[in-house]
Amino acid sequence: MEILRVENLKKYFPVQKSFIEVLLSKELKFIKAVDGVSFGVKKGEILSLVGESGCGKTTVGRLITGLEEPTDGKIYFKGEDVSKLPKDRRKEIYRSIQIIFQDPYASLNPRMKIGEHITDPLLIHDIADNDTARKMAIEMLERVGLVPGEQFFNRLPYQLSGGQRQRVAIARAMVLNPEFIVADEAVSMIDVSLRAAILNLLLSFKEEYNLSMLFITHDLSVAKLVGERIAVMYLGRIVEIGDVDDVIHHPKHPYTAALLSAVPSFDKRDLKVDIRGDVSNPIDLPSGCRYNPRCPFADDKCKESEPELEGDDFHSFACWHPLDIEVE
Amino acid sequence: MIVKNLATRIFKPIIPEAEGRNMVIAGLAIVSIILFMAIFADIIAPYNPTKFSGKPLSPPSPSNLMGTDNLGRDVFSRVIHGSRVVLMVVFSASAVSMAIGVPIGLISGYFGGKLDRAISMIMDSMYAFPSLILAIAIAAVLGPSVFNAVIAISVVYVPTYFRMTRGQTLSLKSRLFVEAARASGAGNLRIMRKYIFPNLVTTVIVVFSLSIADAILTEAGLSFLGFIVSAPTPDWGFDLSSGRPYLPSGYWWMITFPGAMVMILALGFALIGEGLSELYAPGRER
Incomplete structure (x- = not known):
């Protein structure tokens, strides 16, 4: 069963015009970041999305997560057209679709305790009260390898290394018990020596909860390692998609x-x-x-x-x- | 120096070791001495600042440390008591401008669009006036009183807070951790409160002490023109204007001491502000 289906997805960003161009009323131009992308991801499957920088792969991830509104096209989550749903139902769906960003140095609030990054999503979605959220956060911190969780809970982001921060980012996404994860270059900024550990952590969550994943990367060797299926993007379009071994060989x-x-x-x-x-x-x-x-x-x-x-x-x-x- | 040693001993433990630390310590020392003076003015001042206490226009001497004014009042006692009005006006005015400017800047910068343009335009047009001129205009309309002076000065400094907050919010709202919060479902109010505002606090503190330094000069100017207190209440700016006619005749002590106090107090806050902005300089994110 397909958990996520994307049909003819498009995202155009208007190009900023200069004052003179406005005066001459030149027609509006668009950057076609995503220009008609269709694919599906089955339950428990990992789809790697590869392509060089600027090809629109990150934008696809942001569209699926709801951080960006599509210009055209449809996103179906478990068969439902996301754009047609009422607001509270959408919030629920976006709870099940979580994203892990590329840059662990920028994705944590420098003035917020590590623990609060994980309790906050729980409080936002009314999943737990303060005390339970704290307990759940500490458990989750230990689950992602930040032991003792009690100590990490009270630290600030600047006290953590890049790898540790990315573990926090993973914990923050996983604590909401999502069904779909968008991993946007989740390991490309991590030191090579830690990359495998972070990757294995992600995959262990995938095994445990039968997660589906869109694994965005520019690195074909990582894609080969994690992906069951692979999609290659060029300039806003998918040019080749299929079983990872067949596509690569x-x-x-x-x-x-x-x-x-x-x-x-x-x-x-x-x-x-x-x-x-x-x-x-x-x-x-x-x-x-x-x-x-x-x-x-x-x-x-x-x-x-x-x-x-x-x-x-x-x-x-x-x-x-x-x-x-x-x-x- | 005793003061320096004392100041270092008191403030060093609470200020992180970094560039700008000495400036902050010096500024805090100056401000706390003057604050101490204001609070215990009744005990420190040797004479009643509004009563005759020596031969009029007598130069500084052991009995009148800073001399006496044209009515025979002790200048030293007036300088000590004069700190009260300045500090009160300047602190409350800055607090009011902060309480207005910061939230408006936050909302305006965060939501953007037409509302942001309209508010920015109003604020920029206020910013175009020299601060003293605008304060005088407002004070003149409202009439002379301490309360009205607070209103006048706070209106003048709202745009400062607004512009700073708005600018910072604009850059913060596109940061990745705000996106991440949005991805975990946080609403606008929560993002502003938990993700943007805490990252503004240090800048707000810096702007607060720098704008106080500026407001001290504005207050002195207003007081000099008679918009804040009336005789016989002691206030530095006001005493400057009452001593001014006697300067050409050589009675320098009537304006030198209050004038110097205005300068020193402004310097104190400026040092704190400058030092803090060094302390919290970008790259030293904590």
């Missing part, structure tokens, strides 16, 4: 292949797919396939019409000239 889209050949750890004897130039401007997208200016295989067809995502649940891709290669 049989990439169909030249962009996925180019990403793979950029990862040093993969064995890439047969894999030499180039990528040219820089990411195109998300305000004035190239015509046809949005990857065509950088693609070594692009021809006239790619410049004229944009390919749609085609295939099945196991593996689908959006490309006129899919590759047929194997990566060890």
Whole structure:
């Protein structure tokens, strides 16, 4: 059963105009951060969302969490269209969808005790009174590895290391007993030596509560490690999505292949797919396939019409000239 | 110096070790001495400040430490008693402006939009007036009294608090921890109260002591022009104006001592403010 379904999701941010442009009444321009994204996540499944910075993967996460209102498209949570629900029901749904941010140094209030970061969500949602919330927070702190919880409860964020802070962020998300977690680059700012520990902590919660996850990352090797399914995003669109092993070993889209050949750890004897130039401007997208200016295989067809995502649940891709290669 | 040693011994334990610490200690020492003077004025002052206590216009001497004024009143006693009005006016006025400016700035900055533009425009137009001119205008409309002076001065300093709070709120509301609070379901009121306001407090304290330093000068100006007290109540600014006609004839002590006190008190608060802003400088986030 799909717990989350996203249909043709779009988010355009208006571009700030200069005063002269306003006077000349130029038409409003938009950054197309997310431009028609559809995917589903099953109960208990992890979907990794990869792509280079600026491709819109963080915006997808923020849209799902309700931190951003979509310009167009639908988000279904357990079959319900989130945007159509009354306010209190939405609050309940957003309780079940929690987010863990990338930067543990910025995601904690510097003037609030560690413990209060965890009791606050409980108090907001009327789950517990002050004393119970405190008890639950201390338990949760110890569960995420901050022992003794009693001591960590009273500390301030500046007294903790980056890894410890990220554990607090995880505790804050988990204390609400969510069903869906958006992990937005949750381990990319952590020291490499601690990355595995934080990752395992997240995965242990996933096992224990049968959580579903959207794991946003730019690191294909992390995606391979955690993901059951993987979606590759380029300039606001998903270009390839499917089973993680199949996508990584049989990439169909030249962009996925180019990403793979950029990862040093993969064995890439047969894999030499180039990528040219820089990411195109998300305000004035190239015509046809949005990857065509950088693609070594692009021809006239790619410049004229944009390919749609085609295939099945196991593996689908959006490309006129899919590759047929194997990566060890 | 005894004062310095004493001040260091009292204040050092409560102030974190960092740059700006000595400034804060010096400022606190000055302010607490003057505060002490104001509270125990009746005991410290050798004479009644409103009664004849020596030959008029006599220069500083052992019996009249700062000389006497044209009516034979002891300048030293008047200087000591004069601290009361200034401190009262300046503290209550600053507290009122803070109580008005900070919440308005917080709401305006947090919600933004048309309301924010309207409030900012009003505040900016108030800010465009020189503080003393605006205070004089308000005091002139309301009439001379201590209470009206408090109102006049507090109105003048509301925009200072407003601008500072609004600016800080604008930057704080886009910080990640505010987003995180929103993701865990916190409403606007809770975000302002628990996530934004506590991060404003240090800046508010700094602005509070700096604006007090400024308000002291405004108070002295208003008092000099007769908008706060009337004879025979002692007040530094007021005594400056009553001593002024005698300066050309060489009776310097009538204005030198009250004038110096205004300066020293303003300096004390400025030192606290400057020192605190160093102490809480960005990068030393705690």
